[in-house]
Amino acid sequence: PLNLAIGSERQKLAYFDPMAEDLERLISFQAQQDTGDSQARDLAATTLIQRKGRVFDAIADNLSTLWNRSSVEDRALLDQLKGVTSQLAALVLKGPQGLSPAEHQARISKFTQQREQLENEVGRRSQGYYERADTVTLSPVKAAIPADAVLVEFAVYRPFDPKQPNESTKNFGDPRYIAYIIPAQGEVRWKDLGAAKGIDAAVDAFRRALRDPQRHDIKQLSRALDEKIMQPVRALVGNATHLLVSPDGQLDLIPFEALVDPEGRYLIERLSVTYLTTGRDLLRMQVVRASRSGPMVIADPAFGESGTAAVARAERPGFGPRAATNKRRSITTAQDLSDVYFGPLNGTAQEARAIQSLFPDAHVLTGLHASKGALKRIDAPSILHIATHGFFLQDTTESPSPDQGKPAANDSRSVRGAAKIENPLLRSGLALSGANLNKGSSENGILTALEASNLNLWGTKLVTLSACDTGLGEVRNGEGVYGLRRAFFLSGAETLVMSLWPVSDDVTQEMMTRYYTGLKQGLGRGEALHQ
Numbered sequence: 354p355l356n357l358a359i360g361s362e363r364q365k366l367a368y369f370d371p372m373a374e375d376l377e378r379l380i381s382f383q384a385q386q387d388t389g390d391s392q393a394r395d396l397a398a399t400t401l402i403q404r405k406g407r408v409f410d411a412i413a414d415n416l417s418t419l420w421n422r423s424s425v426e427d428r429a430l431l432d433q434l435k436g437v438t439s440q441l442a443a444l445v446l447k448g449p450q451g452l453s454p455a456e457h458q459a460r461i462s463k464f465t466q467q468r469e470q471l472e473n474e475v476g477r478r479s480q481g482y483y484e485r486a487d488t489v490t491l492s493p494v495k496a497a498i499p500a501d502a503v504l505v506e507f508a509v510y511r512p513f514d515p516k517q518p519n520e521s522t523k524n525f526g527d528p529r530y531i532a533y534i535i536p537a538q539g540e541v542r543w544k545d546l547g548a549a550k551g552i553d554a555a556v557d558a559f560r561r562a563l564r565d566p567q568r569h570d571i572k573q574l575s576r577a578l579d580e581k582i583m584q585p586v587r588a589l590v591g592n593a594t595h596l597l598v599s600p601d602g603q604l605d606l607i608p609f610e611a612l613v614d615p616e617g618r619y620l621i622e623r624l625s626v627t628y629l630t631t632g633r634d635l636l637r638m639q640v641v642r643a644s645r646s647g648p649m650v651i652a653d654p655a656f657g658e659s660g661t662a663a664v665a666r667a668e669r670p671g672f673g674p675r676a677a678t679n680k681r682r683s684i685t686t687a688q689d690l691s692d693v694y695f696g697p698l699n700g701t702a703q704e705a706r707a708i709q710s711l712f713p714d715a716h717v718l719t720g721l722h723a724s725k726g727a728l729k730r731i732d733a734p735s736i737l738h739i740a741t742h743g744f745f746l747q748d749t750t751e752s753p754s755p756d757q758g759k760p761a762a763n764d765s766r767s768v769r770g771a772a773k774i775e776n777p778l779l780r781s782g783l784a785l786s787g788a789n790l791n792k793g794s795s796e797n798g799i800l801t802a803l804e805a806s807n808l809n810l811w812g813t814k815l816v817t818l819s820a821c822d823t824g825l826g827e828v829r830n831g832e833g834v835y836g837l838r839r840a841f842f843l844s845g846a847e848t849l850v851m852s853l854w855p856v857s858d859d860v861t862q863e864m865m866t867r868y869y870t871g872l873k874q875g876l877g878r879g880e881a882l883h884q
Contacts, residue, residue, distance in 0.1 A: 362412055362472060373831060376404050380531060381513035384545050394541045398533040399491045401508055405599065405631035405831050412472075413843050415479040420811045420845065421642075427478055434471045435729065435807045440464055442801040445779050465776070489633050491535070497635035498537040502595035504632045505586060506533040509549055509602040509830045530582070530602065534589045535632065542589040549602060552581050556603045563611070564854050572613050579612040583620065599629045605834045606825065608853055625883045630833050630842075638847070644735035644812040648715035652705035652740035652819075654723035656695040656798070657789035695784045700858035701740035704819065707866040708738060711873045724786040725800050733812035733845070740861075742784040743820035743852075745777075745836050777827035777835040778803035783820065802826075802840035811845035815878055819865055824851035848878045 383390075383397040419427045441464040449457040498504055511525035528549035534542040546552065555578040562568045582604065590596070598609055610621035620626070629635070702719055709715045715736070718727055723741070731737065781802040788798030810816065818837060826836020833839060841849050850868075871881030 362408065363469065372404065374525075376400055376508075376831075377510045377525065378513045380508065380510045384531060384543070385512070387543075391540050394533070394543055395491055397543070398506060398535060398541045399489070401506055401533060402491070402494060402632045403489050405506075405508070405601070406633070406833060408832055409630060409839065409843070410633070410637075413845075415475050416806075416843060417811055417845065418479040419475060420809055430471065430474060430478060431807070434468070434475065435804070437464060437468050437471060438804050438807055441468060442779060442782075442799070442804055443797060446797065446799055446801070489636065491541070494632045494635055495535060495537055497639065498535070498597065499595060500537055501593060502537070502597050502627075503590045503593035504535040504597040504599065504629075504635075505590070506535065506599045506632055507531070507582075507601045507604055508533075528602075530604070532582075532586050534586060536591065536593070539591075544585045544589065546582055546585055552578075553603045555581055556607055559607060560853075572617070575611055575613040575619075576615075576617075578607070579614060579620075583609070583612050584615070587614070594623070595625045595627070597627050597629055597632070597635070599631050599634075602830050603828060605828050606853065621883065625879060627879045642733075642812040642845075642847075644814065645733035646716075646731070647734060648708075648712045648736035648738070649731060649734040650705045650708050650715050650717045650738045650740075651719075651723045651728060651785070652717070652738070653698065653702040653719040654741050654784065654786040654788065654798070655720045656697065656742075656784060657787055695742050695788045698741065698858050700862040701819070704740050704862040704865050705738075707862070708869050711869050712736070721786050725798055728785060728800060729804070729808065731808065731810075733809055735813065736815045736817075737810065737813055737846070738817045738819060738865075739783060740819040740865075742788075743782070743818060743823040743837065744784070745781040745822055745825040776803060778806065778840055781826055781836040781840070783818070783823075783837070802835075802837045805837065805840040806843040808841075808844040810841065813846050815848045815850070815872075816841050816846040817850040817865070817868075818852070819850075819861055821852055821855040824853040850878075850882060 379400055380397050383393045387393050416431075419431055441461070444457075444460055444464060452460070494504070508531050509528050510531060511528050513525055514523065517523045530546040530549055530552055532544050532546055534544070555574070559571075559574045559578045562571045562574050596609070600607075609626050610619065610624075612620045614620065614623070705717050705719060709717050716734075718724075728739075779801050782805070783800045785798045785800055790798065818841070823837050824834070826834035826838060828834055838849055838851055867884075868881050871884050872878065876884065
């Protein structure tokens with residue numbers, strides 16, 4: 354544990370990588386030899402819960418320590434980390450700016466190294482407060498599962514063959530999915546779901562269909578995916594009406610609620626779903642943190658669609674009718690930030706007005722006030738609602754993903770720089786006021802996920818990212834999705850509501866109004882969304 358408490362994220366991942374093979378061996382032995390041995394199942398499930406998301410937890414613990422128990426010097430260190438992160442993000446997003454590709458990459462590497470050094474210092478400063486946590490076991494996790502719920506831990510693993518020579522490349526087979534079903538009472542159950550290649554192909558087909566309004570085969574594709582990943586599990590969940598789903602691999606990028614059962618009904622019609630990085634999250638949720646400020650809503654940013662609109666909104670920062678509507682279409686793909694254009698979102702001001710009517714104490718920022726600087730200054734609001742454009746893109750050295758092939762109107766923004774962007778948290782973010790302007794500075798209106806990870810949300814109960822594709826990112830087996838979801842959880846958010854595809858501005862407004870109405874009526878964060 355102390356080795357994970359110090360070092361940068363890259364160093365933590367490097368330290369933990371060899372342990373992934375140990376977990377694969379353990380799962381393999383259990384899956385291959387289990388003939389009703391409950392101790393073997395418990396050991397495999399316990400180790401999986403202990404290992405998944407472990408690097409994430411280590412980083413979050415370090416940041417939490419400095420935010421909640423810090424000295425003046427510690428806060429200065431966090432401010433320095435924020436500053437270097439913003440400089441790195443601006444350098445990546447604005448492109449070479451006249452530099453050669455090699456010079457640009459060298460500058461990116463320089464700031465990346467500076468940030469790693471600061472991450473190391475954060476770990477060292479946190480170490481003084483470090484208290485060795487009790488080893489996570491199955492019993493407290495089961496005790497934290499609600500009576501009507503069941504925990505489903507998915508894992509991607511490569512079957513291990515002990516008969517092959519040591520260090521042989523043939524020791525491990527092709528990846529497979531496995532699921533451990535853990536109820537509050539009773540024995541752990543499990544099911545090997547089959548080859549990852551076939552399941553991932555079904556996931557890809559399902560996601561492509563969900564993003565295309567012209568497709569009419571979504572139910573068939575959803576049923577096909579359900580047969581692979583949920584039908585084998587469904588028989589083992591008993592009478593549970595609430596699934597606590599801890600996905601892995603490409604399953605991190607699908608909405609389980611949209612799967613179709615053999616009777617043609619969507620899963621959401623019978624079950625509620627809550628997503629976890631790991632069942633260990635249930636123990637972290639028992640730690641109560643106090644919010645430091647009231648609800649905050651950021652909506653209808655003045656992206657800079659025209660000089661007239663920008664001036665009008667500066668004079669009318671509240672909820673008056675939009676002063677001007679720019680008809681220029683969004684440009685969603687470009688070589689660097691200078692070629693990107695964020696189109697106005699007409700429904701977000703009404704969305705903000707509706708939320709404020711339900712929560713009168715909410716602090717609302719719109720127009721020019723819905724800025725990156727304002728968001729970076731927040732201090733653990735009880736609720737944070739951000740209604741804007743979001744973006745995620747793959748590394749520029751890779752082939753475009755299915756999500757980038759044909760952008761939809763008002764789809765997630767894609768920002769491609771000339772340099773290789775290795776950190777996926779620099780390829781994901783939110784557009785705020787001035788996003789179409791001031792592209793040469795660190796306060797350029799683009800908040801990358803890496804910058805979002807430095808926000809202070811320790812005490813924030815709910816973050817809603819009311820924007821397209823905010824749930825997407827780069828998947829790393831065992832650590833989840835590297836994108837906005839990881840960033841906002843690292844910053845301290847307890848619950849995160851996101852989108853996995855583009856959605857209509859008007860529909861989003863209606864859905865969010867109903868969601869916050871449910872919260873106001875006392876429904877839980879998950880149940881309000883389910884309804």
